[in-house]
Amino acid sequence: MEDLPAPPRHSIPPTPPTSVTLGELRRSGHVHRPVRAELRNNLVALMRGDAKRFPGIVGFDETVLPQVERAILAGHDIVFLGERGQGKTRLIRTLVSLLDEWSPAVAGCEINDHPYAPVCGRCRTLAAERGDELPVVWRHRSERFGEKLATPDTSVGDLIGDVDPIKVAEGRTLGDPETVHYGLVPRTNRGIFSVNELPDLAERIQVALLNVLEERDIQVRGYLLRLPLDLLLVASANPEDYTNRGRIITPLKDRFGAEVRTHYPLALVDELALIRQEAVISWADSPLGAPAMADHLLEIVARFTRLVRDAPQVDHRSGVSARLAVAAAETVAASAVRRAALTGEETPTARVVDLASIVPAVRGKVEFDQLEEGREDEVLALLLRRAIAETFRAHLAGADLAGLQARFDADGPVETGELVPAAELLRRVGPVPGLAAILNRLGVDGAESPGLAAAALELAMEGLHLNRRLAKEELPGRTVYGGS
Numbered sequence: 348m349e350d351l352p353a354p355p356r357h358s359i360p361p362t363p364p365t366s367v368t369l370g371e372l373r374r375s376g377h378v379h380r381p382v383r384a385e386l387r388n389n390l391v392a393l394m395r396g397d398a399k400r401f402p403g404i405v406g407f408d409e410t411v412l413p414q415v416e417r418a419i420l421a422g423h424d425i426v427f428l429g430e431r432g433q434g435k436t437r438l439i440r441t442l443v444s445l446l447d448e449w450s451p452a453v454a455g456c457e458i459n460d461h462p463y464a465p466v467c468g469r470c471r472t473l474a475a476e477r478g479d480e481l482p483v484v485w486r487h488r489s490e491r492f493g494e495k496l497a498t499p500d501t502s503v504g505d506l507i508g509d510v511d512p513i514k515v516a517e518g519r520t521l522g523d524p525e526t527v528h529y530g531l532v533p534r535t536n537r538g539i540f541s542v543n544e545l546p547d548l549a550e551r552i553q554v555a556l557l558n559v560l561e562e563r564d565i566q567v568r569g570y571l572l573r574l575p576l577d578l579l580l581v582a583s584a585n586p587e588d589y590t591n592r593g594r595i596i597t598p599l600k601d602r603f604g605a606e607v608r609t610h611y612p613l614a615l616v617d618e619l620a621l622i623r624q625e626a627v628i629s630w631a632d633s634p635l636g637a638p639a640m641a642d643h644l645l646e647i648v649a650r651f652t653r654l655v656r657d658a659p660q661v662d663h664r665s666g667v668s669a670r671l672a673v674a675a676a677e678t679v680a681a682s683a684v685r686r687a688a689l690t691g692e693e694t695p696t697a698r699v700v701d702l703a704s705i706v707p708a709v710r711g712k713v714e715f716d717q718l719e720e721g722r723e724d725e726v727l728a729l730l731l732r733r734a735i736a737e738t739f740r741a742h743l744a745g746a747d748l749a750g751l752q753a754r755f756d757a758d759g760p761v762e763t764g765e766l767v768p769a770a771e772l773l774r775r776v777g778p779v780p781g782l783a784a785i786l787n788r789l790g791v792d793g794a795e796s797p798g799l800a801a802a803a804l805e806l807a808m809e810g811l812h813l814n815r816r817l818a819k820e821e822l823p824g825r826t827v828y829g830g831s
Contacts, residue, residue: 363449363485369462370479372451379463381577382537383422386445390419393445401441404434405624406617407609411438414607419445423604424560424579426545426595428586432668433609435583439494439541442581446488450537454482457529458536458574459491466536466574491538493531497548499593503555506530508567527567532559537577545582546593553596556580560602611656611669618649621669626676635687638680638695641802643738643789647702648675651734655713660726662714671712678708682765692768696798699805700765700826702731732813739810742788748816750780751807755817755829761808764825769801776804 366372380388393400394416401412415438418425427435452459453470460470462483474481495506503509508530532540542548542556558564560580564573584595586608600606612618622645630637652672655661682701686692706727715723754776755761761775782800785807786792791799808828811817820827 363487364451366451366485367483368479369474369477369481369483372462372483373479377451379461380447382446382539382579383419385447386419386442386579387422389445389447390416400445401438402444403624404438404441405621406612406614407434407438410613411607411609414605418605418607421604424581424602425605425607426582426584426600426603427607427609428584429609430585430611430664430666430668432666432670433611434669435609436494436541436543438609439539439543439581439583440492442539442579443488443492446491446538448488449485450488450491451483452486452537454484458533458576459486459538461537461577491535492541493535493538494541494543495531496543497545499547499549501548501552503552504528504530506532506552507555507559507565508533510567532556532578532580533565533574533576535578536574539579539581542580542582545584545599546595548593550593550596553599557598557602560599611666615646615649615653618653618672619645622649622672622676625669625673626680628677628680630684633684635684635695638683638687638697639796639798640676640680640683640697641789641791641799643742643806644679644697644699644702644802645676646741647699647731647734647738648672648679648705650737651675651705651731654730654733655727658726658730660716660719660722662716665714667713671709674712675705675709678704686766686768690766690768692770692798694796694798696769696796696802698763698769698798698802699735699809700763700767702735703728703765705731735806735809736813739806739813743785743807743810746785746788746807747781748785748807748811750782751785751804752811752816754779760818760827760829762825762827763805763808766824769798772801772804773797779804 364375366375366377390400401407401415404412415425419442427438429435451462453462453465453473456465456467456470458467460466462474462481465471465474495501508527510526510528545553555566558566559576559578563576565576580603582595582603612621619642628637649672652667652669652675655671656663656667661667679697679701680695682704683695683697686701687695706724710723710727713723713727715726719726758777761772763772763775782804786800786803789803789806791803808817809819812819812828817828819829
């Protein structure tokens with residue numbers, strides 16, 4: 348399987364800027380910019396260069412990303428609407444790369460106040476007392492992102508804050524703002540905060556976000572507390588309430604500046620790129636090494652995923668996640684490793700016989716129409732055969748397969764299976780006129796890898812069968828081509 352590099356993660360460099368007091372920060376020439384200005388300026392700088400603006404995002408270049416860029420340039424909070432597995436969370440997390448790499452904050456501040464403009468009572472008092480000796484710490488952009496998966500039991504205290512009984516017990520009065528325990532939103536001040544699956548948040552809890560989006564402050568119980576928060580609020584949601592879990596209340600939807608609809612990959616090439624990027628298993632500790640997977644096997648997986656999404660038997664309100672394709676590709680690779688471990692095959696190589704393992708592996712990832720209850724495996728197996736047939740036609744339509752068909756007419760059936768090594772399959776088939784041309788069409792070098800040659804040969808045999816030019820008998824763990 349071709350392994351593309353995983354999307355880059357922000358590793359914290361060992362040496363942040365050297366300023367450790369407010370005075371040193373001023374002398375360094377540091378300029379304080381609000382979060383939205385940071386995002387806007389850094390995005391413009393990337394747009395003028397050649398750097399990738401949203402690493403790891405596939406298939407959105409001409410559709411979704413322009414909307415995201417316009418929203419950031421406009422300084423809008425964003426709600427992403429899309430079915431499951433469309434990369435909403437991944438896209439939200441890439442926004443962090445648009446923040447400044449390092450940002451100063453008042454040391455010890457719970458809400459990350461900027462030293463130039465502290466907003467909480469503790470930091471204002473400290474700034475008045477210490478002046479230019481106010482201690483400063485530096486936060487990497489990876490520390491300036493917060494997220495919460497919305498669940499029905501999420502409380503206002505979790506998001507906004509509540510009274511801390513420990514601080515009250517220590518002697519502070521209830522009217523003292525220092526008794527407030529800040530929630531996730533104010534603790535992400537001067538950063539990006541994400542609420543995933545926003546409709547799952549109880550409507551009375553969603554109300555608590557209204558001030559955050561409009562007035563940019565928070566309210567905690569009965570406190571006269573006004574904190575002008577500086578953050579970008581981003582949320583994700585399913586566009587259709589197919590689970591009857593909840594909805595986004597109208598006033599909250601109105602306060603988001605931008606609504607962006609995501610989608611599954613529109614082109615097959617994007618589906619393939621997504622699988623190659625995400626279906627990465629670490630085989631470093633495996634004594635057999637990483638399994639090989641020819642491009643046509645990955646293409647079958649991609650076509651199968653797209654066929655499942657379009658199938659009338661599938662509940663389209665729930666969608667078919669890209670995780671289905673990833674799990675399918677990893678399952679096929681694992682089937683090849685299992686064969687190599689059991690048979691002593693030197694190099695694990697995925698073949699058509701491994702594709703049958705996809706159906707039971709992904710069955711739970713697809714929600715079917717109620718009328719199809721009990722037929723799930725049958726529907727998925729049919730769609731898998733269609734995906735194989737489409738891939739066969741895409742690569743081998745018009746190819747001269749007469750030599751392969753003549754071999755079955757002259758020498759009879761060939762048995763393959765999930766535990767038949769590639770070398771043994773090639774021996775059973777024997778010399779086939781025109782095999783080199785088949786391998787060439789599939790981009791396979793048979794001399795370099797017998798496993799890939801066997802994978803190409805199985806695709807040709809399966810294609811002949813699906814086009815009713817070759818008989819096939821399926822038995823548990825075995826497949827006989829050319830039988831009666």
